[in-house]
Amino acid sequence: MKPWFIGLAGALFGAGITVSGMANPAKVQNFLDVAGSWDPSLALVMGAALLVVTPGFFFVFKMSAPKYAEAFALPTRKDIDWKLLLGALLFGIGWALSGLCPAPALVATLTGVSGFFIFLLAMVAGMILYRFIFES
Template sequence: MRAFVSMLSGILFGFGLALSGMMDPSRVRGFLDIFGDWDPTMAFVMGGAVIVMAIAWRMQKAMNKPVVCDQFSLPGTKLIDARLIGGAALFGIGWGLAGLCPGPAVASLANNLSGAAIFVAAMIAGMVIFRLTERPAQ
């Protein structure tokens, strides 16, 4: 049951990415180009996502446990530090240059293999480099 719900969630997420235009790098870059030919449509996508997450957080607080799991596995909160700011900046720069972020890039492998494959390969290389150079938390 858990695998089915995970697969259904992934399909729904991919469908949402395609429907919203988040898999189109030119639309994403148009949204990020606030001083040029700005395309505000992604603001509506993000606003919709915020509304859905606000509802999901309210529902989660009212539930004792998830529907298909024994317990919730929620991330803890952390202070904003240099590592978080650096990672966010690197993510933003990559998103602006490529017009893709991890979710849409993986979904784009189905319809834009050459462009998405380069991004996904670089993303995986970055993850490997991070794992190889990561220092233990102190």
């Protein structure tokens, strides 16, 4: 059953991004345009997700371990370091310029529009660059 639940989680995620309209970069960029053509939809997407996950996690974490793994794999760091701040800052700029973050970028490639593939290739290149330049 384990692989089915992983696949189901992926499918729900992909369907959720699609249904929510977040795979449309115009909606995302308009969410960030508070002073202009503001589209608050993204706030409701995040709000609805948080309303499900916050109580849901509360009950899941009462389990001693996940159903099909030995332990929960959770980040343990608590410090706010410059990498967290600079990374989030750079991500926000790229997100705003393109209207794309990782999950919507994956979903948007289903349209076949070449720009989404270009973005995705550059994103993966950035991840690989970071690994080999900053983490080695």
